[in-house]
Amino acid sequence: MTNLLTKRLKLKRSTYEAMLNHVKHSIPKEACAILLGKIVEETAMVEEVEFVHNISGSEYKFSIEPEELYEILVKGEAKGLEMIGILHSHPITSHPSSVDCVYMKLNPVVWVIFAFASFEITGVSAYQYANDSLIEVELEFQ
Numbered sequence: 001m002t003n004l005l006t007k008r009l010k011l012k013r014s015t016y017e018a019m020l021n022h023v024k025h026s027i028p029k030e031a032c033a034i035l036l037g038k039i040v041e042e043t044a045m046v047e048e049v050e051f052v053h054n055i056s057g058s059e060y061k062f063s064i065e066p067e068e069l070y071e072i073l074v075k076g077e078a079k080g081l082e083m084i085g086i087l088h089s090h091p092i093t094s095h096p097s098s099v100d101c102v103y104m105k106l107n108p109v110v111w112v113i114f115a116f117a118s119f120e121i122t123g124v125s126a127y128q129y130a131n132d133s134l135i136e137v138e139l140e141f142q
């Protein structure tokens with residue numbers, strides 16, 4: 001895990017499409033995924049996305065099975081990849097909730113948040129909690 005400030009999250013368009021699909025198919029539940037990759041200077045490079053179960057089964061929150069997360073991190077480490085981001089989705093807004101902010105401080109990686117309304121995705125944003133503030137991270141396609 002890194003505490004470095006990340007200015008942009010770089011990913012392949014196909015990876016982004018896979019994220020969109022996952023979020024769409026999870027509606028009305030919140031979707032979640034772990035982004036594995038590398039930090040190069042101030043850019044987080046997404047290499048792999050591991051879609052995980054939202055064990056809360058909720059429309060309003062998400063939680064990940066610690067064992068599932070551990071396996072993902074071990075598998076990633078074997079490939080030289082670290083957890084560089086967390087993806088989840090929200091109804092209505094892609095801005096982090098107050099609960100998200102608490103976890104963002106604990107996990108200062110890039111948080112990618114998709115917003116949905118009805119069965120459509122209405123927005124996406126990425127943030128990182130660094131230097132005691134919420135900083136917006138730019139999404140960039142490779």
Ligand SMILES: [Zn+2]
Binds near residue numbers: 089090096097100
């Ligand atoms: Zn949230």
